[in-house]
Amino acid sequence: MKRILITSAISMIVFTLALGIVYPLVITGISQLAFPGNANGQQIREGGRLVGSKIIGQQFTDVVLKPDAKPEMDSAGNPVTVPDKRYFQTRPSGTTPEDNSAATTFANLGPNDLATKQAIVTNMDAYLALERPYDPGLTASQVPVDAVDTSASGIDPDISPANADIQAHRVAAMRHLTLATVKALIDQNTAGRGLGFSGEPSVDVVTLNLALDARR
Amino acid sequence: MTFTGWLTIFGFAAILTALALPFGRYLAAVYTGGRTWLDPVLGAPERFLYRLLRADPSEGQDWRTYAKSLIVFSLAGWLLLFLILRTQTLWDFTGLNPLHYHSAPWNVTFNTTSSFLTNTNWQYYGGETTMSYFSQMAGLTVQNFLSAGVGIVVAVALIRGIVSRGGSSLGNFWQDIVRTVLYVLLPLSIVVALVLVFQGSIQTFSTYLVSHGLTSGGSQSIAVGPVASQEAIKELGTNGGGFFNVNSAHPFENPTGFTNLVEMLAVLIIPAALVFTYGRMTGSRRQGYAIYATMMVMFLGAAVVCYVAEAHGSPAQHAAGIHHGGNLEGKEQRFGIAGSALFDVVTTVTSCGAVNSAIESFTGIGGAVPFANLSASEVIFGGVGTGLYSILLYVLLAVFIGGLMVGRTPEYLGKKIEAREIKLVALGLLITPLAALFSTALATASRAGRASISATGVGPQGFSESFYAYLSQANNNGSAFAGYGGFVQPNAGSLGSHGITFADLLGGFEMLFARYGPILFALAVAGTLVGKRVSPAGLGTMRTDNPTFVILLIGVIILVGALTFFPALLLGPIVQGLTGHLYS
Numbered sequence: 186m187k188r189i190l191i192t193s194a195i196s197m198i199v200f201t202l203a204l205g206i207v208y209p210l211v212i213t214g215i216s217q218l219a220f221p222g223n224a225n226g227q228q229i230r231e232g233g234r235l236v237g238s239k240i241i242g243q244q245f246t247d248v249v250l251k252p253d254a255k256p257e258m259d260s261a262g263n264p265v266t267v268p269d270k271r272y273f274q275t276r277p278s279g280t281t282p283e284d285n286s287a288a289t290t291f292a293n294l295g296p297n298d299l300a301t302k303q304a305i306v307t308n309m310d311a312y313l314a315l316e317r318p319y320d321p322g323l324t325a326s327q328v329p330v331d332a333v334d335t336s337a338s339g340i341d342p343d344i345s346p347a348n349a350d351i352q353a354h355r356v357a358a359m360r361h362l363t364l365a366t367v368k369a370l371i372d373q374n375t376a377g378r379g380l381g382f383s384g385e386p387s388v389d390v391v392t393l394n395l396a397l398d399a400r401r
Numbered sequence: 402m403t404f405t406g407w408l409t410i411f412g413f414a415a416i417l418t419a420l421a422l423p424f425g426r427y428l429a430a431v432y433t434g435g436r437t438w439l440d441p442v443l444g445a446p447e448r449f450l451y452r453l454l455r456a457d458p459s460e461g462q463d464w465r466t467y468a469k470s471l472i473v474f475s476l477a478g479w480l481l482l483f484l485i486l487r488t489q490t491l492w493d494f495t496g497l498n499p500l501h502y503h504s505a506p507w508n509v510t511f512n513t514t515s516s517f518l519t520n521t522n523w524q525y526y527g528g529e530t531t532m533s534y535f536s537q538m539a540g541l542t543v544q545n546f547l548s549a550g551v552g553i554v555v556a557v558a559l560i561r562g563i564v565s566r567g568g569s570s571l572g573n574f575w576q577d578i579v580r581t582v583l584y585v586l587l588p589l590s591i592v593v594a595l596v597l598v599f600q601g602s603i604q605t606f607s608t609y610l611v612s613h614g615l616t617s618g619g620s621q622s623i624a625v626g627p628v629a630s631q632e633a634i635k636e637l638g639t640n641g642g643g644f645f646n647v648n649s650a651h652p653f654e655n656p657t658g659f660t661n662l663v664e665m666l667a668v669l670i671i672p673a674a675l676v677f678t679y680g681r682m683t684g685s686r687r688q689g690y691a692i693y694a695t696m697m698v699m700f701l702g703a704a705v706v707c708y709v710a711e712a713h714g715s716p717a718q719h720a721a722g723i724h725h726g727g728n729l730e731g732k733e734q735r736f737g738i739a740g741s742a743l744f745d746v747v748t749t750v751t752s753c754g755a756v757n758s759a760i761e762s763f764t765g766i767g768g769a770v771p772f773a774n775l776s777a778s779e780v781i782f783g784g785v786g787t788g789l790y791s792i793l794l795y796v797l798l799a800v801f802i803g804g805l806m807v808g809r810t811p812e813y814l815g816k817k818i819e820a821r822e823i824k825l826v827a828l829g830l831l832i833t834p835l836a837a838l839f840s841t842a843l844a845t846a847s848r849a850g851r852a853s854i855s856a857t858g859v860g861p862q863g864f865s866e867s868f869y870a871y872l873s874q875a876n877n878n879g880s881a882f883a884g885y886g887g888f889v890q891p892n893a894g895s896l897g898s899h900g901i902t903f904a905d906l907l908g909g910f911e912m913l914f915a916r917y918g919p920i921l922f923a924l925a926v927a928g929t930l931v932g933k934r935v936s937p938a939g940l941g942t943m944r945t946d947n948p949t950f951v952i953l954l955i956g957v958i959i960l961v962g963a964l965t966f967f968p969a970l971l972l973g974p975i976v977q978g979l980t981g982h983l984y985s
Binding site (some may be wrong): 186188189190191192193194195196197199200203204205206208209211212215216217219220222223225226227228234235236238240241242243244245246247248264266267269272276279282285286287288290291292293294295296297298300302305306309314319323325326327328329330331333334335336337338339340341342344345376377378379382384385387391394395398 | 405453475490511529530539594600601602614616619645652722733757859884977
């Protein structure tokens with residue numbers, strides 16, 4: 186029994202050093218040398234300023250300013266924002282505030298809850314209010330499901346190609362671009378399925394908006 | 402439902418089988434002292450480790466000594482992990498606590514420690530808002546390896562008990578755990594971690610990034626960390642405890658459709674390969690194929706039902722006027738419906754419990770699938786090692802029932818199955834359901850238990866949350882209807898976080914009980930079988946490697962699982978699946 190105790194104690198120290206310190210350090214070393222861009226989160230910098238990660242969803246909104254030029258705050262103390270119409274918009278998010286990448290969470294809306302239905306209806310109304318002025322034929326039944334259902338991570342950077350095609354009308358009008366130009370950019374920022382079958386085609390909203398800004 | 406959706410499910414099954422066959426051969430070599438191609442690299446470190454641990458790998462251990470080593474080893478791990486997590490700020494000097502997080506309350510730490518020791522990885526905390534990098538690495542990652550190792554060595558010991566030709570030795574615990582870590586878990590983890598980084602996962606010690614955003618409302622703080630190294634072993638060891646709160650839904654943990662496939666394969670490769678290893682170690686590969694067929698049939702059944710249900714959409718969505726695209730609530734665009742449904746099935750048939758979508762938002766029937774998987778007590782592939790030793794207990798039970806049907810003394814691989822073995826098997830199999838149902842009853846009947854139900858968990862959803870929580874912890878799975886809480890997450894700048902003691906303690910004790918109870922019974926079964934004389938198979942011996950036996954085995958598993966859990970399942974997910982009613 187004493188031998189088992191000693192061996193157990195030594196093994197915990199040895200395994201903690203080997204698996205808890207050396208192993209992560211080795212992986213970090215190789216990753217930082219071989220794939221520094223990925224290992225550091227695919228950071229986007231504009232003039233030295235960090236403006237996001239290519240694979241983390243962010244809000245493309247503007248802070249609402251009061252007449253005294255200070256940002257208007259909601260009851261929870263977060264600034265009130267409105268969607269910036271020149272940009273493609275990400276999916277609904279369950280984090281507080283939306284697209285909070287420091288405290289991710291699911292929305293955890295149940296399949297048979299009235300609250301879920303109301304959330305979907307609210308999202309749909311907001312989507313139609315934003316897009317219909319630029320895409321007059323758009324009806325409720327055409328709204329893609331990814332535009333009204335909350336994402337899992339709350340920071341999903343992707344939307345479906347169908348969703349992007351609808352938003353393209355608005356973005357093209359706001360930026361005085363042809364629809365074809367915007368759709369070409371959508372194609373360039375669409376990732377296919379893994380090995381041709383794993384997952385769904387998805388449009389990275391962050392890199393797409395970045396590409397739009399780069400045209401200026 | 403789409404063609405690529407179906408291809409996701411069946412293509413995955415084909416790739417898994419193609420990888421598991423050769424890997425099963427490799428594992429057999431690792432555990433029978435055969436030669437492997439890693440010997441030249443790992444031989445020297447292995448011998449060095451034995452010297453360091455003062456362990457003699459050639460010393461055979463009977464089941465009691467084997468079990469004693471395992472329990473003391475686990476206890477030492479428990480104490481060290483609890484200590485590391487409770488002294489989080491003490492390690493700030495390493496620079497691996499960039500946000501200076503304090504330790505979680507003692508009751509949450511008790512739950513977390515028990516959770517990672519038992520390969521459960523139930524998480525009453527959000528990683529990026531609670532844990533320092535040091536705790537994630539030196540604490541949680543280490544137990545991701547070791548708890549997986551413990552599961553595997555128990556399976557190996559049980560196999561040795563079944564195939565042994567006399568004596569009382571089940572092998573040597575220290576040799577088995579060292580070889581498992583060195584030859585199996587570590588090399589695979591390195592490969593998978595690097596593939597993940599290559600695809601876009603992160604691996605850094607930098608503090609959280611402050612981003613200004615492309616627009617004025619887009620500023621955010623981006624949590625980062627040494628993610629890939631932990632992610633790899635989280636899947637390979639069927640652990641499932643995410644670096645981030647949203648687990649494998651997080652783009653840094655699971656960046657693409659391809660990594661989703663890689664992670665699912667990583668979860669199932671060891672449990673699937675071990676079945677083939679079993680066939681090789683018994684000297685009859687067909688024994689392995691029969692068990693593999695049993696698991697695969699049940700696995701595909703679960704995946705198909707879940708995919709169809711999710712592709713159909715939820716009542717809430719239909720009421721809102723959305724009838725196309727399926728239920729994408731709580732799912733990521735890059736994985737889609739099929740990639741989310743399959744991931745959910747992969748991680749709930751095993752004890753992994755990682756999630757890439759919100760199970761709480763699955764439809765009634767889609768959500769009933771993970772319930773059913775858990776109700777089968779982890780025998781459809783199951784956790785690493787855990788799955789094999791659990792299904793072997795079921796095999797013995799099926800042999801016993803089959804023997805009664807044909808009126809002969811039940812025999813398995815030439816060894817007589819007698820009253821003592823069946824008693825141990827039955828007790829081993831009943832511990833998990835007992836723990837799950839008892840805890841659920843306690844939690845739903847008491848005010849303290851109901852305090853954990855989320856604000857949106859109304860009607861049957863609230864019961865589903867509670868039931869899933871204790872079913873998941875009893876099966877050492879760790880996935881959750883994530884609205885159910887045992888810890889009030891801290892807001893930035895607020896120290897008002899606290900644990901919900903009832904949920905933390907009940908769950909913690911439940912996980913320990915339902916992990917080490919079955920392990921001890923499995924080792925005891927190995928101990929009684931090890932010395933039994935092998936009699937040659939006669940004309941009347943019931944075969945255990947043909948389709949008839951596969952059907953019998955599936956029947957026994959479903960019968961035990963359904964009889965135990967069906968009444969409780971009716972109250973939650975099945976009610977939701979049968980009605981379009983919306984609760985408020």
